[in-house]
Amino acid sequence: MLEKIRAELPELSISEVSYPERGYHLAMDAGREQILKVVGFFDKNGFYLEDLFCVDYVEYLELVYFFNNHCGLFRVKTVVRLEPDKPTAPTISDIYAIAHWYEREIHEFFGVYFENHPNLAYLFLHDGLDSYPLRKGTVKVPEEDRKLLGSGAYKESEDTFFVNLGPQHPSTHGVLRVVIKMDGEYILSAEPMLGYLHRMHEKMAENRNYAQFLPNPGRMDYLSALNFNLAYVETVEKISGIIVPERAQYIRTITCELNRISSHLLWLGAFLADLGGLTPFLYAFDDRENILDILEGVTGSRLTYSYFRFGGLFNDVDEKFADGTRAFLERMWKRLDIYDQLITKNVIFINRTKGVGILERDMVRKFGCSGPVIRGSGVPFDMRKLEPYAAYQHTDFEIPVAQNGDILDRYMIRVKEIETSLRIIGSALEKLPAGPFNAEKVPKKLKPPKGDVYHTVESPRGQLGVYLVSDGSETPHRMRWRVPSYSNLMTFPFLAQGVLIADAVAILGSLDLVIPEIDR
Amino acid sequence: MKTLIEFYPVFIFLLVSFGFTVAPMVIAFLIAPRTSGAKTLNTYECGADPFGGAWIRYASVYYIYALIFIAFDVDVLYLFPLAVSYTRGGNAYEFYSLLVFIALLALAVIYAWGKGVFTWKRKIL
Amino acid sequence: MGKRSFYLETKDPIIKFAMLEKVLDLARANSLWPLQFGLACCAIEMMSTAMARFDMDRFGAGIFRSTPRQADLMIVSGTVTKKMAPLLVTLYEQMPSPKWVLAMGNCAISGGPFVYEGQYNVVEGVDLLVPVDVYVPGCPPRPEGLLEGLMKLEEKITGTRRFPTPEKRW
Numbered sequence: 001m002l003e004k005i006r007a008e009l010p011e012l013s014i015s016e017v018s019y020p021e022r023g024y025h026l027a028m029d030a031g032r033e034q035i036l037k038v039v040g041f042f043d044k045n046g047f048y049l050e051d052l053f054c055v056d057y058v059e060y061l062e063l064v065y066f067f068n069n070h071c072g073l074f075r076v077k078t079v080v081r082l083e084p085d086k087p088t089a090p091t092i093s094d095i096y097a098i099a100h101w102y103e104r105e106i107h108e109f110f111g112v113y114f115e116n117h118p119n120l121a122y123l124f125l126h127d128g129l130d131s132y133p134l135r136k137g138t139v140k141v142p143e144e145d146r147k148l149l150g151s152g153a154y155k156e157s158e159d160t161f162f163v164n165l166g167p168q169h170p171s172t173h174g175v176l177r178v179v180i181k182m183d184g185e186y187i188l189s190a191e192p193m194l195g196y197l198h199r200m201h202e203k204m205a206e207n208r209n210y211a212q213f214l215p216n217p218g219r220m221d222y223l224s225a226l227n228f229n230l231a232y233v234e235t236v237e238k239i240s241g242i243i244v245p246e247r248a249q250y251i252r253t254i255t256c257e258l259n260r261i262s263s264h265l266l267w268l269g270a271f272l273a274d275l276g277g278l279t280p281f282l283y284a285f286d287d288r289e290n291i292l293d294i295l296e297g298v299t300g301s302r303l304t305y306s307y308f309r310f311g312g313l314f315n316d317v318d319e320k321f322a323d324g325t326r327a328f329l330e331r332m333w334k335r336l337d338i339y340d341q342l343i344t345k346n347v348i349f350i351n352r353t354k355g356v357g358i359l360e361r362d363m364v365r366k367f368g369c370s371g372p373v374i375r376g377s378g379v380p381f382d383m384r385k386l387e388p389y390a391a392y393q394h395t396d397f398e399i400p401v402a403q404n405g406d407i408l409d410r411y412m413i414r415v416k417e418i419e420t421s422l423r424i425i426g427s428a429l430e431k432l433p434a435g436p437f438n439a440e441k442v443p444k445k446l447k448p449p450k451g452d453v454y455h456t457v458e459s460p461r462g463q464l465g466v467y468l469v470s471d472g473s474e475t476p477h478r479m480r481w482r483v484p485s486y487s488n489l490m491t492f493p494f495l496a497q498g499v500l501i502a503d504a505v506a507i508l509g510s511l512d513l514v515i516p517e518i519d520r
Numbered sequence: 521m522k523t524l525i526e527f528y529p530v531f532i533f534l535l536v537s538f539g540f541t542v543a544p545m546v547i548a549f550l551i552a553p554r555t556s557g558a559k560t561l562n563t564y565e566c567g568a569d570p571f572g573g574a575w576i577r578y579a580s581v582y583y584i585y586a587l588i589f590i591a592f593d594v595d596v597l598y599l600f601p602l603a604v605s606y607t608r609g610g611n612a613y614e615f616y617s618l619l620v621f622i623a624l625l626a627l628a629v630i631y632a633w634g635k636g637v638f639t640w641k642r643k644i645l
Numbered sequence: 646m647g648k649r650s651f652y653l654e655t656k657d658p659i660i661k662f663a664m665l666e667k668v669l670d671l672a673r674a675n676s677l678w679p680l681q682f683g684l685a686c687c688a689i690e691m692m693s694t695a696m697a698r699f700d701m702d703r704f705g706a707g708i709f710r711s712t713p714r715q716a717d718l719m720i721v722s723g724t725v726t727k728k729m730a731p732l733l734v735t736l737y738e739q740m741p742s743p744k745w746v747l748a749m750g751n752c753a754i755s756g757g758p759f760v761y762e763g764q765y766n767v768v769e770g771v772d773l774l775v776p777v778d779v780y781v782p783g784c785p786p787r788p789e790g791l792l793e794g795l796m797k798l799e800e801k802i803t804g805t806r807r808f809p810t811p812e813k814r815w
Contacts, residue, residue: 125766126728133765159577166566167732170681170711174688175729177568184579186644196729197685198766199759207761215758222686266689285696302693303785304686356642498645516685551665554656557738564712564739567732 002026005076008041009034017077023238023454024066024075032089035065035080039092042067042076048368049092050075051482052102054110055469056136061087061110064467066454066482070365070374070381075454082112091117097494098367098487109134111141124195124519133203159183165505167196170273173508174515178492180501187504190496192489198519205479210236210310210446213476218304220481221517223263224460225305226256228517231457233308234389235466238455240310240448246391247435248312253391254325254428255295255307257421261332262291263460264414264421267512271411272343274509275352280343287335294324310446311439325429329422336419344415353407357495357507360405368487371462372413373511377405383458395427407510414512417460445474461485461512483517584637591628655742667803673717673743674802676705677795680716680740682733684723687750690785691722699788704795704807713740718798719775722785724752724759725768737775745778745802746771747794754780 005014005026013029030038042049050066065078080089091114093100103114104123111132114120131138165178175196181189201216217232218225230252237244244252269284292302298321299307299314307314343349359369359377374381382399384392400416402409448470456465462484469478488511496504563570602618632638683691695701695709702708710716713736725733737746748771751757756769771777778801781794800806 126726128727129765160572161574161576162570162572164565164568164570166568167729168566168680168682168711168736170709175684177566184582185640188645196726196732197724198726198728199685199724200764200766203765204759204761207763219686219758222689282697285693286698289693289696289698302787303689498643500640500642503642550660551658551669553658553742555738555740555742555744556654559735559738562735562739564714567736569735 004045005041009038012038019075021238022452023456024077026074026076028076028078030078030080032080032082035078036090036092036095038078039065039095043095046071046365047074047076048365049096049098049102050368050463051465051467051480052092052099052106053467053480054106054112054134055478055480056084056110056134057477058084058136060084061112063089063106063112066465066467070379073386077454086113087111088113088115090115093117096366096368098490101486101490108132111135111139122195123193124198126195133200160188165190173270173513175519176489176508176513176515178508180496180504182501185500187496187499187501190493190504192492194515194519196519197516199516201481201520202479205476207475209474210448210476211444213479214306214309215304218306219516220483220520221459221461221514222304223266223514224256224259225303226252226259226307227457227459227464229306229308230256230390231455231459231464231466233310234457235453235455235468236310236446236448239451239453239468239470240446242311242439242442244312244439245436246433247316248437248439249391250394250428250432251313251317251437252308253395254425254432255298256390257425257428258291258295258325259305260460261418261421262288264418265291267414267460268339268343271506271509271512272349274505275349277343277346277349280339283335283338283342287332290328290331294321294328297321297324309438309442311442313437316437322429322432325425329426332418332422336415339415344412350408352503352506353411353510355404355406356499356503357407357510358405359491359495363491363494367491369462369491370484371458371460371488371512372410372417373462373488373491375400375413376402376410378403381463383456383463387456389455389457391428392424394431395424397424397427407506410510410512447472447474456482459484461514461517462488481517481520483520485511485513485515486518489513489518581637584632588629588632588637591625595622595625670803674799677718677745677798678716679706679709679718679720680713680736681709681711682719682721682736684721684725684729685750685752687722687752687785690788691720691749691791694788694791699792701792701795704792704799706795713737716740717744718747719744720747720749720791721753721771721777722749724757725771725774726766727768728766730768730774733771734774745798746775747779747781747798748772748777749781749783749791749794750786751782751784754782757784 002016012034015027017024017027019025028038047067047069050068052065055062055064061082061084063080063082067076067078068074082089089112091099091103093103100118101123103117104120106112107114107120108122108125109132125133129141131140160181160183163180163182165180167175167177177193177196179191179193180187199219201220204216205213213232217228221228265284265288269281272280295305296302298317299305359373361377361379364374364377364379370381378401380399380401385399397420400413400420402413450470450472452467452469454465454467456463464484465482467480467482468476471477492508492511495507693699695707700707706718717740719737719740721733748754752759753771756767759767760769768774779794779798781790783790796807
C-alpha cells in the first residue's frame with residue numbers, strides 16, 4: 001500500500017509513523033491544490049473518510065484528514081496547511097458525502113471557507129456568535145458571513161408541507177430536530193438540524209488540564225460513559241507512555257462490556273417504543289437496573305461514570321462485584337428468551353422492519369458508518385478485533401454480521417452483541433488476574449510530550465476516535481472526538497427519501513443515535 | 521302529536537349527551553385559570569415555529585379513504601333499525617334480503633380493494 | 646437568546662372559593678402530568694424513575710405527555726443551550742395554566758459542569774427563562790431524588806406532605 005501511494009502521488013512528502021505510539025500508519029503533507037487528487041486516490045482504493053477537522057496552531061491552521069480501510073487497518077493522516085486569515089480549501093463533499101457536514105462544522109468553528117460547497121450554513125451554533133469559537137484568539141465573524149449563515153430557507157410549493165420532527169419528541173435519542181418535507185404520507189426530503197445540545201466539550205478540553213477533563217467524556221455519551229472514558233484515558237496513556245497493569249485492563253473490559261449491554265438494552269426499549277410497543281421498555285429497564293446496581297457499587301454513580309484514571313482505575317473491585325456480575329450473567333441468559341418471544345417472533349415487528357431502510361455497502365463506505373450499522377450491511381468491522389485495546393485480545397468472541405442491511409438485521413446484531421458481551425464478561429471474569437490496579441508513579445499533573453496521537457475504541461454505536469494534540473503543557477492543545485453517531489446520522493437523509501413517515505421513524509431509531517455525542 | 525310523545529327516550533338521550541359534552545367545558549371555563557403568552561396559540565410544532573402553509577393540495581387517495589368511510593357509515597345507519605327490530609322474530613326472506621343489502625354495500629369496499637386503495641407503496645423515490 | 650422576561654398573562658378563574666381551591670389543588674397535585682422534555686443525561690434518570698423499579702405512576706405522575714397542551718408539569722432535565730432556549734419558552738407558553746416547572750439536575754439549576762470562563766453556548770440555569778418551582782440537584786440526581794422533588798412540589802401545591810420527611814440520622 002505504501003509503495004502504491006508513493007508511486008501514484010510522488011510529489012507529496014510522506015513519512016512513516018510508528019503505529020503503536022501514534023495510532024496511525026502514515027502522515028502526508030498535501031497542498032491545497034493537491035488535496036483533491038489525494039482524496040480521489042483514496043476513494044478509488046476503497047478507503048473511507050474517518051475524520052476531517054481543523055487544528056489551530058496560531059501561525060497557521062491545519063486541516064487534518066484521516067483515511068482508513070474497512071478491510072484491513074491502514075490509517076493515513078493527510079494534512080493541509082492554511083494561512084490564518086481567510087483560509088480557503090476545496091470541498092470534497094462530492095467525493096465523500098459525509099464531508100459535507102464535517103466542512104460545515106469546520107466553517108462555523110474555525111472560519112475556513114470551502115469552495116464549491118453547496119450549503120455552508122450553520123450546523124451546531126446559533127446565529128448570535130461574534131467570533132469563531134475554537135480559534136485560539138478572538139477572530140471576528142465578518143458581516144457577509146452573518147447573512148449567509150442563517151437557518152436555511154425552504155422553498156414552499158403547492159403540493160408539499162413542512163413538518164418539524166422537533167427537538168421535543170417522545171423518542172429518546174435526544175434533542176434532534178429533523179425538518180421533513182412531506183407529500184401526504186411520504187417524505188420527500190429530511191434535513192437534520194443539530195446543535196441543540198452543544199456543550200462545548202472540545203473548547204473545555206483546551207481550558208482544563210487532563211485530570212479536570214475526566215468528567216466530560218461521560219457526559220458526551222451518557223449511555224456508554226465507560227467506553228468514552230476508556231477512549232480518553234487510553235489516549236492520554238498512549239501519548240504519555242503510561243503502562244496499565246493487567247488487572248486494570250481486565251476490569252476495564254468487564255465494566256465496558258457491562259455498559260455496552262446496558263446501552264443496548266436501553267436502545268431496545270426505546271426503539272420498540274418508537275415503533276409503538278411500549279412493553280419491552282419496562283423489561284429492558286428492569287435488567288438495566290441490575291447492571292446499574294453492580295456498577296454503582298464499584299464506581300459510585302449510576303449513569304455518568306468517571307471510573308478510569310490515568311494508569312488504571314479509581315478503586316479496586318471486590319468479591320461483591322464478581323458475585324453480582326456472575327448472578328447477572330446467569331439471569332440475563334434466561335431473560336434473552338423473553339425478548340426473543342416478545343419481540344423477535346412478533347409478526348408485527350417483523351413486518352415493520354424487514355426490508356425497510358436498506359443500507360448498501362458502497363453508501364456505508366462513502367459515509368464512514370460504523371458499529372451495528374455497518375455490520376448489518378455485511379462488513380465485519382469491529383475495532384475490538386481490528387485494533388484490540390484493553391483486554392480484548394485475551395478474550396475469545398465472534399462478531400455478529402448480517403447481510404441484508406435492513407432494520408431487522410441491525411436489531412438482530414445488537415441482540416447478538418448482548419450475547420457476545422455476556423461471553424466476554426464470563427471469560428474475562430474467569431481470567432481476572434490478581435495484582436495492582438493502578439500504575440505507579442503517575443504524576444499528579446500530567447505533562448505529556450509534544451505530539452499528536454489517535455486512538456479508537458468500539459463504543460456501542462460504532463467507532464469512537466480521539467485525536468489529541470499536546471504541546472507539552474498541562475492542558476491539551478486540541479482534542480477532537482470522532483463520534484460514531486455523526487456519520488451514522490448523515491445516512492438518514494438518504495435513507496428516508498420517499499418512505500412513509502412511520503418507516504422513517506423506525507429507521508431513525510435503528511441507527512441508535514445519541515445526540516449529545518454528535519453535538520459534543 | 522301522539523307519536524311524537526312516544527319518542528321521549530330519544531329526547532332525554534339527546535339532552536343528556538349534549539350536557540355530557542358541554543358541561544366539562546363550562547366547568548373548566550368557570551374554575552380554571554387562563555394563561556396567554558406570546559406563543560400560546562401557535563400550532564404545536566415541537567417548540568419550533570411552523571413554516572410553510574398548511575392549505576396545500578393533498579393526494580387524492582385520502583379522498584377515496586373518506587368515500588369508503590362514508591360507505592361504511594351509511595351501512596351502519598341502515599343497520600341500526602334492522603338490529604333493533606330483528607329480535608321480534610323473522611323468516612328466511614328477511615334474512616336473505618338483509619344479506620343482499622350488505623353484499624351490495626360491501627361491493628364498494630371490494631372494488632376499492634381491487635383498485636389498490638388500501639396498499640401503499642413502501643418507498644416511492 | 647432573547648429577552649429575559651417574557652410576556653405571560655394569567656387570569657384568575659371566575660368562580661373561586663377556598664373549599665373548591667383546596668379540592669382542586671389536591672386533585673392537581675395527585676395527578677401531575679409531566680411533559681416529555683428530556684434533553685440530556687438527566688432524561689435517562691427521569692425515564693428510570695418512570696419505570697418499574699422507582700415507579701412514578703403510583704403518585705399519579707406516570708403519564709408523560711408528548712404535547713404541552715395536555716401537560717401541567719415541565720421537568721427540565723438536561724442542559725439548556727442558547728439554541729434550545731426559545732423553544733423551551735415556546736413550549737412553556739403553550740402549556741395551559743396551572744403549570745409548574747421542575748428543574749432537574751445541575752445543568753437546569755445553574756448550568757452545571759459546563760460553565761467555565763468564556764463559555765458561549767449554555768444558559769446558566771433554566772430559571773433565567775421560565776419561573777421554576779422545585780430544584781432537584783445532582784448530576785444526574787438519583788430517581789429517589791426526583792421523587793422527593795415531586796413530593797416537594799405536591800407540598801407546594803397543597804400545603805401538606807404526602808409522606809413524612811425522613812428524620813436525619815447523622
